[in-house]
Amino acid sequence: MTGGVSPTLAQTRSEGRAALIGYLPAGFPSVDVSIDLVRAMVKGGVDVVEVGLPYSDPVMDGPTIQAAADMALAAGTRIDDVFRVVEASAEHVPTLVMTYWNPVERYGVERFASALGAAGGAGLITPDLVPDEAQEWIAVADAHRLDKVFLVAPSSTRARLEMTTAHCRGFVYATAVMGVTGAREQTSSVAPQLVARTREVTDLPIGVGLGVSNGRQAAVVAQYADAVIVGSALVRAAFDAPEPASAVAAVTDLTHDLARGVHGEL
Amino acid sequence: MSSQPDEHGHFGRFGGRFMPEALIAPLDELEQAWREAMADEGFTTELQRLLREYAGVPSLLYDATRFSEVVGARVLLKREDLNHTGAHKIRNVLGQALLTERMGKKRVIAETGAGQHGVAAATAAAYLGLECRVYMGEVDTERQALNVARMKMLGAEVMTVTTGSRTLKDAINEAIREWVATVDHTAYLFGTAAGPHPFPAMVRDFTRGIGDETRAQSLALLGRLPDAALACVGGGSNAIGMFTAFIDDPGVRLYGFEPGGEGFETGRHAATITAGQIGVLHGTRSYLLQDDDGQTVESHSISAGLDYPGVGPEHAWLAETGRATYRPITDAQAMDAMLMLAKTEGIIPAIESAHALAGAYDVAHELGDQATLAICLSGRGDKDMVTAGTWFNLLDVEDVLHDVVDDAVDDSVGDGP
Structure with a gap:
C-alpha cells in the first residue's frame, strides 16, 4: 500500500469512528510466527499495523514489550526480518514500523527508508527521536513520502506541540500517560486533556497509546481520539498462549474485542 | 572549543537529546534551573562550602x-x-542534589555501576534529607556487594536490575523508565558526563x-x-x-x-x-x-x-x-x-x-x-x-563473597531496608 496511513484514517473518520492500531514486535517469538500474529491482528480487525523493531535498550517500554524484544533478538531477528514482517502486513493494511533511533542510523537512514518503502511500509514511529534531532530523517522521509509519526506527551509545552505536530505526517502519537508502555487497569485521565491541547494546534488525526488493554477501554479512548493504539496487551495475549496456534487465536480474539470497542459495539 | 556544547547540547556532531518527548520539557526545566543556579552567587557559594567542609x-x-x-x-x-x-563522584552529586533541593524536589534516583556513584548519591541524599533510590545491575550488586550495603546504610533503596546484561547500561534504562513516570517530583542524579543534554555539560561543570x-x-x-x-x-x-x-x-x-x-x-x-x-x-x-x-x-x-x-x-x-x-x-x-x-x-x-x-x-x-x-x-x-x-590470590574469596552477597542483596528488590 502507498500513501501512508492518511487515507485509512480519513476513511475511519468519515465512518464516524476511531481507527484501531495494533502493535507487535517483529521476530516475537520467531519471525514466521510474528507474521502469523500480525495477520491475526488484521483478521481481528485492526485498521493499521505497527511492527516493532526489537532493540536492546528500549527505554520507553515496560516489562512485557522488553521481554518480547529480548526474545526476538535472542531468536536472531535482524532488521531485514522486520521488513519481511512489514511486507506480509502491508498487503492487507497500512503498516508502520515503530523503532528506536539507533538501529535506523546504524543501518543507514536512506537505506532504511528505501527498504521500508520497497516492503510497502507506510513510515516510522520514533519514540526516542524528537523533531529537534530528526533533520536527516525528515529529509529522507519527505523524499520517500513516508509517514513521520512523532510523539507528544502530557508534559509537552504548547510550543513543543506546535513544533512536533508541524513535523508529523500520517498522525500524531499522543502518549496517554507519563510512563512506559504496558497495560493498565484504568485508562489515563490526562489523555483527553492532551488530545484537546493537541487539537488546538493541528488538524492531523491523533492516536492515543499506552495502557489500553480491552475493548471497553478502547471504546472510552475512541470517544476522544482518532485512533486507539494497543501494544502491550496484544504482546501479553501472545505470551500467555502455550503455543503458536493458540497465540494466533488469542491475538485474533483480543483484536476483535478491541475492534468492537472502536466500532461502538460495546 | 571551550564554548561547547551549542545551545542544543551538541559537541560538534555528538551529543544532543535522543529521549522520549515526555522527558524533553523536564530536561529543558533542568537546564534552565542549572543555568540560573550557576549564575546565582548564593548557590555557587553554598556548593563550594559543601565541597570544602563536607567533601574534603x-x-x-x-x-x-x-x-x-x-x-x-x-x-x-x-x-x-x-x-x-x-571518589570524584561526590562533586557531581553534591552539585546535582543541591540543584534538586533548589528545584523544590524531595526525591532523587540514580544509576550505578561500581556503586561509587550510588554511594555518593545516597550520601548527598542523606545529607540533604532527600529520598533516594538507586538502580544497580544484578551483576554489579554481586561484584560490589559492599557498596550495596553502604547505600542501604545511608538510607537508600537499592533496586536490583535483572533485565538485559544486568550491568550499568541496564540500570540506566531502568532509571530512565522510572523517571518518565516520576519526573514531576523526582530528580535523576545522572552519574556520568553522558546522557541527554544538559547532563554532559552539567556533570562536566560539577x-x-x-x-x-x-x-x-x-x-x-x-x-x-x-x-x-x-x-x-x-x-x-x-x-x-x-x-x-x-x-x-x-x-x-x-x-x-x-x-x-x-x-x-x-x-x-x-x-x-x-x-x-x-x-x-x-x-x-x-x-x-x-x-x-x-x-x-x-x-x-x-x-x-x-x-x-x-x-x-x-x-x-x-x-x-x-x-x-x-x-x-x-x-x-x-x-x-x-x-x-x-x-x-x-x-x-x-x-x-x-x-x-x-x-x-x-x-x-x-x-x-x-x-x-x-x-x-x-x-x-x-x-x-x-x-x-x-x-592476586590474596584471600579465599568464595567464602567472603558469599557471606557478603547474601547479607547485602537478598532483599534488594522491593522496599529496601
Whole structure:
C-alpha cells in the first residue's frame, strides 16, 4: 500500500469512528510466527499495523514489550526480518514500523527508508527521536513520502506541540500517560486533556497509546481520539498462549474485542 | 572549543537529546534551573562550602616520587580517592542534589555501576534529607556487594536490575523508565558526563574542579603546567573533570584510558572510542559498542565503573578533533598498575583509576623523563578488594563473597531496608 496511513484514517473518520492500531514486535517469538500474529491482528480487525523493531535498550517500554524484544533478538531477528514482517502486513493494511533511533542510523537512514518503502511500509514511529534531532530523517522521509509519526506527551509545552505536530505526517502519537508502555487497569485521565491541547494546534488525526488493554477501554479512548493504539496487551495475549496456534487465536480474539470497542459495539 | 556544547547540547556532531518527548520539557526545566543556579552567587557559594567542609575538596595534588621512578617521568596524583565517599563522584552529586533541593524536589534516583556513584548519591541524599533510590545491575550488586550495603546504610533503596546484561547500561534504562513516570517530583542524579543534554555539560561543570584545582596546584608546585593530564574513561566524568581546565592550553596533552578488558581480539572489552562506532545510546550521540543492526553490544571490564558500552559525547568530540588521545588498557595492565601503586606509594587505587596509572608508562616513554604527568586518581580501591583478592590470590574469596552477597542483596528488590 502507498500513501501512508492518511487515507485509512480519513476513511475511519468519515465512518464516524476511531481507527484501531495494533502493535507487535517483529521476530516475537520467531519471525514466521510474528507474521502469523500480525495477520491475526488484521483478521481481528485492526485498521493499521505497527511492527516493532526489537532493540536492546528500549527505554520507553515496560516489562512485557522488553521481554518480547529480548526474545526476538535472542531468536536472531535482524532488521531485514522486520521488513519481511512489514511486507506480509502491508498487503492487507497500512503498516508502520515503530523503532528506536539507533538501529535506523546504524543501518543507514536512506537505506532504511528505501527498504521500508520497497516492503510497502507506510513510515516510522520514533519514540526516542524528537523533531529537534530528526533533520536527516525528515529529509529522507519527505523524499520517500513516508509517514513521520512523532510523539507528544502530557508534559509537552504548547510550543513543543506546535513544533512536533508541524513535523508529523500520517498522525500524531499522543502518549496517554507519563510512563512506559504496558497495560493498565484504568485508562489515563490526562489523555483527553492532551488530545484537546493537541487539537488546538493541528488538524492531523491523533492516536492515543499506552495502557489500553480491552475493548471497553478502547471504546472510552475512541470517544476522544482518532485512533486507539494497543501494544502491550496484544504482546501479553501472545505470551500467555502455550503455543503458536493458540497465540494466533488469542491475538485474533483480543483484536476483535478491541475492534468492537472502536466500532461502538460495546 | 571551550564554548561547547551549542545551545542544543551538541559537541560538534555528538551529543544532543535522543529521549522520549515526555522527558524533553523536564530536561529543558533542568537546564534552565542549572543555568540560573550557576549564575546565582548564593548557590555557587553554598556548593563550594559543601565541597570544602563536607567533601574534603580541594583534594591534594601529590608528588608520587617512588611511583615516578617506576613510570619514568614525574607523576603528580590528583587525590580524588581522599574525597568523602572515596571518589570524584561526590562533586557531581553534591552539585546535582543541591540543584534538586533548589528545584523544590524531595526525591532523587540514580544509576550505578561500581556503586561509587550510588554511594555518593545516597550520601548527598542523606545529607540533604532527600529520598533516594538507586538502580544497580544484578551483576554489579554481586561484584560490589559492599557498596550495596553502604547505600542501604545511608538510607537508600537499592533496586536490583535483572533485565538485559544486568550491568550499568541496564540500570540506566531502568532509571530512565522510572523517571518518565516520576519526573514531576523526582530528580535523576545522572552519574556520568553522558546522557541527554544538559547532563554532559552539567556533570562536566560539577566535576571540572578536579582540573581547575590541578591547574592551580601545578602552578604553585612547579611554577608551570604539567605536560600531560591523564584519566580513565568509562562514561568519562572524572576525565572531563580533569581535562576541562586544560583544553585551551595546547602545551598540556590530554590522555584518556579506556577499559581494554581482556583485549580486542577477545571481543571482551569496553573501549568505546578505540573500537566503537558512532551511534545513539541513552539520549546522546557518541561512540558506542554496537553490532551491524545498531544493537548495543555487551561491554566487559574487570572494573564495574568502566563497564559501559557508551562514552560521554564531549570525549567523542575531543577524540575526533584530536585534542585528546584515547587508548585501551587491559584488565591485566590495570591490575599490575594497581599493585604497583600500592607497593610503591602505599595507596590502593580503584581499579578504574588504575587504568590511568597503567597508561602513564607509555606516555612517560613518549614524553621523556623530564615530563610531568598529572594523573587523576579518581577513587580508592577499598571497594575492589574482593576482585583484587581473587586476581592476586590474596584471600579465599568464595567464602567472603558469599557471606557478603547474601547479607547485602537478598532483599534488594522491593522496599529496601
